[in-house]
Amino acid sequence: MAKKLWEKNIDVNPEIERFTVGKDRELDLFLAPYDVIGSIAHSAMLQSIGMLTKEEMESLHGELRNIHAVIEKGDFVIEEGVEDVHSQVELMLTRKLGDTGKKIHSGRSRNDQVLLDLKLFTRKELQDVCEAVKELFDALVEQSEKHKEVLMPGYTHLQVAMPSSFGLWFGAYAESLTDDMLFLQAAYRMCNRNPLGSAAGYGSSFPLNRTMTTELLGFDSMNYNVVYAQMGRGKCERNIAYALAGVAGTLAKMAFDACMFNSQNFGFVKLPAECTTGSSIMPHKKNPDVFELLRAKCNRLQALPTDIILIMNNLPSGYFRDLQIIKELFIPAFGEIKDCLNMATYIIKRIEVNKDILQDSRYDAMFSVEEVNRLAAEGMPFRDAYKKVGLDIEAGTFTPDKAIRHTHEGSIGNPCNKEIAALMENIFGAMDFEKSKQAEGKLLGR
Numbered sequence: 047m048a049k050k051l052w053e054k055n056i057d058v059n060p061e062i063e064r065f066t067v068g069k070d071r072e073l074d075l076f077l078a079p080y081d082v083i084g085s086i087a088h089s090a091m092l093q094s095i096g097m098l099t100k101e102e103m104e105s106l107h108g109e110l111r112n113i114h115a116v117i118e119k120g121d122f123v124i125e126e127g128v129e130d131v132h133s134q135v136e137l138m139l140t141r142k143l144g145d146t147g148k149k150i151h152s153g154r155s156r157n158d159q160v161l162l163d164l165k166l167f168t169r170k171e172l173q174d175v176c177e178a179v180k181e182l183f184d185a186l187v188e189q190s191e192k193h194k195e196v197l198m199p200g201y202t203h204l205q206v207a208m209p210s211s212f213g214l215w216f217g218a219y220a221e222s223l224t225d226d227m228l229f230l231q232a233a234y235r236m237c238n239r240n241p242l243g244s245a246a247g248y249g250s251s252f253p254l255n256r257t258m259t260t261e262l263l264g265f266d267s268m269n270y271n272v273v274y275a276q277m278g279r280g281k282c283e284r285n286i287a288y289a290l291a292g293v294a295g296t297l298a299k300m301a302f303d304a305c306m307f308n309s310q311n312f313g314f315v316k317l318p319a320e321c322t323t324g325s326s327i328m329p330h331k332k333n334p335d336v337f338e339l340l341r342a343k344c345n346r347l348q349a350l351p352t353d354i355i356l357i358m359n360n361l362p363s364g365y366f367r368d369l370q371i372i373k374e375l376f377i378p379a380f381g382e383i384k385d386c387l388n389m390a391t392y393i394i395k396r397i398e399v400n401k402d403i404l405q406d407s408r409y410d411a412m413f414s415v416e417e418v419n420r421l422a423a424e425g426m427p428f429r430d431a432y433k434k435v436g437l438d439i440e441a442g443t444f445t446p447d448k449a450i451r452h453t454h455e456g457s458i459g460n461p462c463n464k465e466i467a468a469l470m471e472n473i474f475g476a477m478d479f480e481k482s483k484q485a486e487g488k489l490l491g492r
């Protein structure tokens with residue numbers, strides 16, 4: 047049996063095969079469960095329009111569910127000589143069911159099949175990412191609340207500037223994640239539209255029922271225009287990459303702060319010993335390698351949109367094989383960001399903060415603005431108060447009043463964690479992951 051879907055009577059050159067298949071045999075394994083789910087929906091639709099008998103559809107569904115079980119067990123492979131997951135599944139169906147297996151590809155192309163697989167894969171991965179972001183968010187808010195009163199120096203130009211607090215530090219990263227979640231929500235909604243039925247990118251002469259597959263697969267809507275559906279390849283990945291890059295940006299900055307604040311010269315936070323690594327030569331070392339790796343990985347993730355753009359940028363509309371390469375960058379990014387999020391959550395929950403930082407007189411000057419404001423509130427013009435305090439500091443006669451009187455929204459005394467949590471709830475809570483889970487479960491007969 048020919049192993050290429052398109053093989054007719056010319057033998058395939060093995061070097062050309064190696065080059066064109068590329069990493070598909072590994073990467074398509076991530077798409078395999080979704081390829082099967084998509085085929086269950088597609089064959090149900092083919093039966094509904096008279097392209098398959100009920101018996102044919104049922105035997106296809108039975109076999110597709112068997113293949114799904116093989117995938118879940120981790121035993122599914124894309125064989126030598128088989129190009130991709132789409133070919134492998136069709137080959138398995140044809141081996142088992144003969145002509146019935148050969149009928150499943152009516153009204154579709156691998157172009158809309160891979161589009162669909164990527165959307166279903168990404169939909170699930172984005173759900174996991176959103177949940178992991180929410181867990182980190184919860185950990186940050188909890189730490190912020192717990193350390194609301196613990197003061198630390200705030201910096202501008204990396205020069206001691208004004209009093210800040212651990213409540214603000216943890217809470218800032220929590221609030222940053224609410225904005226990142228907004229992008230994830232947009233990415234999710236954009237992803238959750240059905241491309242199946244666009245076939246090679248120009249639809250089909252069969253009377254396909256795209257509304258039916260859209261509902262069966264639990265999509266919010268379809269990508270209606272078949273040309274646009276195909277144009278979504280690359281565009282969808284790029285937009286999702288922007289959302290992942292947003293999260294990665296927050297994590298990378300937080301990791302940099304954590305590494306710096308953990309240094310002996312700052313001594314603001316202490317990582318739990320189990321989260322540090324040692325040196326082969328310096329016996330005293332407890333290095334923050336986890337945060338350093340997190341920083342590097344998240345900085346690299348921020349290049350993902352650009353990497354994708356460079357592949358898709360100069361392509362006109364319609365399918366091109368260039369798009370296959372995007373999978374090499376896109377698919378592994380989810381494992382990477384989830385790993386980073388889970389690590390960050392683990393450490394943030396356990397990080398210890400130094401409660402006595404401000405006893406060190408080197409930070410006294412950061413109370414200068416408090417004193418200026420106190421004088422201004424008593425009636426002295428701000429500029430005069432500024433000058434007086436500046437001269438006192440230079441003369442060495444400034445004695446800081448370390449009592450903090452910040453009350454406005456989002457300040458040390460009023461970090462607004464409740465409001466920030468409400469923002470997050472508004473976005474995260476509005477995402478309905480159940481619908482897609484149920485739809486896929488139903489197709490698998492669960």
Ligand code: ARG
Nearest residue numbers: 070130156157160367369370
């Ligand atoms: N592996 C291909 C990809 O990822 C599948 C689609 C193949 N389509 C084609 N016209 N050669 O794009």
